Every structure is written in C-alpha cells, then in structure tokens.
Amino acid sequence: MSKLAVVFWSGTGNTETMADAVVEGAEGAGAEVEKIAVADWSGNVADYDALALGCPAMGDEQLEEDEFEPFFEDIEGDLSGKKVGLFGSYDWGTGDWMETWKERAEGDDADVVDTVIANLEPDDDALASCKALGAALA
Numbered sequence: 001m002s003k004l005a006v007v008f009w010s011g012t013g014n015t016e017t018m019a020d021a022v023v024e025g026a027e028g029a030g031a032e033v034e035k036i037a038v039a040d041w042s043g044n045v046a047d048y049d050a051l052a053l054g055c056p057a058m059g060d061e062q063l064e065e066d067e068f069e070p071f072f073e074d075i076e077g078d079l080s081g082k083k084v085g086l087f088g089s090y091d092w093g094t095g096d097w098m099e100t101w102k103e104r105a106e107g108d109d110a111d112v113v114d115t116v117i118a119n120l121e122p123d124d125d126a127l128a129s130c131k132a133l134g135a136a137l138a
Contacts, residue, residue: 004026017127018118019035031050050138052084061100086112
C-alpha cells in the first residue's frame with residue numbers, strides 16, 4: 001500500500017475542496033492518505049511514497065508566499081524520484097503559476113504525475129481530475 005501526503009494551503013476553501021477530491025481518489029485506489037494543511041506540516045518527505053501539493057495562485061501568479069512558498073522551498077531538495085501531483089485554484093490570469101511550479105518540481109527531479117487547476121470554485125470536471133490525480137499517485 002502506498003502512502004500519500006496531501007499538503008495544501010487554502011484561503012477561500014477552493015483548494016481544500018480540491019484536496020478532499022484528491023484524498024477521495026487516492027483512498028479509492030487503496031492508498032494510505034494523510035491530508036495536512038501546510039501550516040501543520042511537520043513531516044518528512046522521505047516518509048511518503050508520493051505527495052499531492054495544493055496551492056492557489058496569489059499576487060502575480062505565484063505560490064502563497066507566507067506559508068506555502070517557504071514550505072515548498074524547504075522540501076525542494078527532497079523531491080528527487082518522488083511521485084508528485086500539483087493542484088490549485090486561481091481567480092485571474094492564465095494559470096502560468098502552475099506551469100512555473102511544475103517546472104520547479106521537475107527541476108528538482110520530481111516525477112510530476114499531473115497538474116490540475118480550477119478557476120475559482122472547482123467544477124465537476126476539476127473535481128473528477130483531482131480524484132484521478134489522487135488515484136494516479138496511489
């Protein structure tokens with residue numbers, strides 16, 4: 001059984017809704033899943049087979065800077081060879097932040113399985129994609 005951490009930051013609840021769908025998909029595929037708000041992360045990347053990371057676009061299409069960006073910077077050196085999925089919502093722009101984030105993770109030699117973005121509140125298609133992401137990481 002694979003062990004998956006779903007680590008997220010959510011301001012309005014949209015990214016947490018996506019995190020819940022990732023958890024549902026992973027559990028449905030038989031994974032042991034821990035859902036963790038980024039502020040509560042005290043884990044070690046090495047303890048997990050895969051990571052699903054969720055963060056909305058903030059400011060000029062960037063990761064949330066007070067909690068999520070420092071967390072991601074801290075784990076970047078530990079992502080080599082890890083299966084990783086990235087997800088989050090955005091309100092404006094074109095979703096460039098996700099492509100930048102994916103490139104950063106791949107630059108750390110992570111195996112980025114998929115990315116999922118939703119404009120504002122995730123619709124049924126976005127939630128289905130999140131469930132599929134969870135299953136792919138399981």
